[in-house]
Amino acid sequence: MFDRSGSDPNEFAAFGEATNEIAAFRALTEGNNFPLEDRTALVDQALLLIDRIFVHLMHKRAMYAIDPRQRLRLLRFRASRMSDAEFHAELLRIFVELRDLHTNYILPRPYRGPVAFLGVLLEQYWEDDEPHWMVSKVYDQITGVTDLRPGCEVVYWNGAPVELAVARNADREPGSNPAARTARGLERMTLRKLALSPVPDEDWVDLVYRAGDGALRQTRLPWRILGPADLEARAPGIDTADDAALDGEFEGLPVAQTLAVDLRTEAVRLLKKQLFVPSAKKAEEQRAAGSDTAPEPTQSQIAAGELPTTRPDELRARRVPTPDGDYGHLRIYTFFIEDGNVRAFVDEVRRLVQLLPQHGLIIDVRGNGGGHIVAAEYLLQYFSRKRVQPERLQLINSDGTLALCRAVEQLNPWAQSIADSVETGAQYSDAIPLWSEDAINEVGRIYDGPVILITDALCYSATDMFAAGFQDHEIGTVLGTDETTGAGGANVWPHGLLMSQWPDGPFTALPGGAEFRVALRRTLRVGKLAGQPLEDFGVRAEATHRLTRRDLLDNNADLMDHAIGLLKGQA
Structure with missing residues (x-):
């Protein structure tokens, strides 16, 4: 056969x-001797996160019939009878079964690099x-x-x-x-x-x-x-410090507190780039050397109608020729701005969009695991006829979130409604945006032609928010290669950030280089679906396209044809 x-x-x-x-x-993992006191410390810190901080706990328990708190208590009781591999696998499984890509257990050494x-x-x-x-x-x-x-x-x-x-x-x-x-x-x-x-x-x-x-x-x-010697892929929350620069009303904003990113998708994206896109390494070296000019395009890029960009890790822009004229295709690979320069990112999007054909624009965010919320929400104004409203965020009401909001200046606006919940019985805090409408409308619309957005099920976090804002402000049609986006709607904080911002809180250093991340604030939509959470619902596509063999082998040719047909209908 x-x-x-x-x-x-x-x-x-x-x-x-x-x-x-x-x-x-x-x-190596089976023989590793992770002391019982370190296992106990991990479980205890996980319990604090889930029980006092995790914004989706009630939602996930109802939707998936899970009880992570009891699972963690059982793990603590049984930890002494487990091998290292069994212990870490069970702790990882408890977090996986939350069905929340924002809330993770990141394993310690020796799992950390390979x-x-x-x-x-x-x-x-x-x-x-x-x-x-x-x-x-x-x-x-x-x-x-x-x-x-x-x-x-x-x-x-x-x-x-x-x-x-x-x-x-x-x-x-x-x-x-x-x-x-x-x-x-x-x-x-x-x-x-x-x-x-x-x-x-x-x-x-x-x-x-x-x-x-x-x-x-x-x-x-x-x-x-x-191993690390073979790959040097980095991912936010594992190996990078997150600090971003955007002036105006955003100046001084602690962007590390306003991330929304799927760690797995971003990590795999970086790994794929290193393994299969050798040219990306040269572009990164230029950026590391401080070059702010776009690299010279290769012959294949010129043939493909690509525009040189100073942000090749995050952006790709090209002309798509048709008998009716050229259309623009803007690929946004990530909203995680690794060098922290959000201003350079949004300005480069603005420059590329103005250079692309004004006949119609395809914005493509497939495989984008999110990143800086400010980058995602700021871009919406470039394409919207309406004044952009930022999404609202809520915390779960608990003694833990109340103490956290009182301790961290940027969370102070949520504190009063959490305190009032003792009397109101509300499950969630007031819904408050991260920034003002003026801040994310400072430039206004710059692209006058019709626009559509292409999504898939790997769109998550800040990209979910971008897609929701695109749909909520009726910018254009959402064309999905899957029926919905990845449905991740939260601002995520690493355990280390909670510990540093809340020094008098209950969080302590984790052993062995382990880390936790937790969904702290859930996001709510605006517009016609105002108040609907993004988590588990995502953004439903208004039109769908199942990828074809030709798409995979010929630069998404059928997908582009479908998208251009929709643009003609919007013109």
Whole structure:
């Protein structure tokens, strides 16, 4: 049935080395001696976060029939009987089952740096209303398989039909809706940041795929462990300090307190870039050297109609030619501004938008895990005929949030309504925006043509807020490659930030380099859906497009055709 002629003749020699590599890492985690007092400290701090600070606790308990507080108490009781790997896996599982990508357990050393990788990436496409899974990227240094190339269709995964394997993996993901869990589960099948995801159970994956000649072939891909020496990917809340610069009414704003980002999506985005986009490294080196000029475009970029940009990690802008004239395509990869210069980011968006054709604009935020809320909400004014209203934020009413709001100056406006809840019985505080309307309307509309927004289930956090604002202000049609965005609506604070901003609070240093993140303030929509929370609901697309094989192999050609058709209808 299967032809193995596509495999490298030295495949099993390489496989043996890879088995030892991941087995050695697994042995390291099993043999690591994390003291009982450190395990107890982790569980106790997690209980404080969930019980006193976590804004979605009541919502998640009702929606998913979970009891994280009891699970944590049981873990504390049983911790002495567990191996290190069992303890960390259970604590990770408790957080995953919250179905909240903002509220995370980030594992300590030795999990902190390494990445597990199969050497390929998978993406889903549709044909005749049936899903298919394609190898979209191959890292040749790892696979060693001669004809496993982008475009090969995966049929079986470890002996199971690939659709079942994807579904089972998705069920172990924390996404807020089925589409979000599937998207993240698909990524995790081949690439895992071990600080956020469990070590693979298997040492290798047996893959059956349809090669370019149509024949079914079978190969074995080993899980490889890439360490910090192999990758230097960073992600907000793990390895970076968040401080941003935006003048005017935002000057002095502690942006580290106003982040909204899905750590997993941002981490995987950075890893993909390092593995599969070598040109990105040169652009980053230029930025690190202080260059504020856009790099010279390559011939392929010129042929693709791309505009040079000073922010290539975050933005891509190009002209899309059609018989009716050129349209603009603005890709926003992330709202996490790694160098902290939010002003440079929003100004570069403004410059690019003004250079793109005014015939119609496609804003594409697929795969954007969020970042700086101010960057996301500030951009809306560029495209809106209406005055932009910022989203409102709420905390859960508890003795913990009351003490926190009294201790942190920027949270003071929420304190009175939390104190009043003793008498009012309200579950949540007043809903208050992070900044004034004047602040996010200081420039106004700069693009006069029709605009549409492309989303997917990996859009999360600040990107959910951007999509919600786009829809709430009726800027244009939301076209989704999934029915909804990832449905993450909260401002997230790391445990370390809570500890530093609230020195007299109950939070203490975590052992072994571990970290927690928690959804502190939930976000509420404005406009026609005013008051509806973003969490678990997300932004529902007004039109949908299922990605095709041509989309994956030819620069989203069918998706662009669909988007341009919608733009013509809005003109």
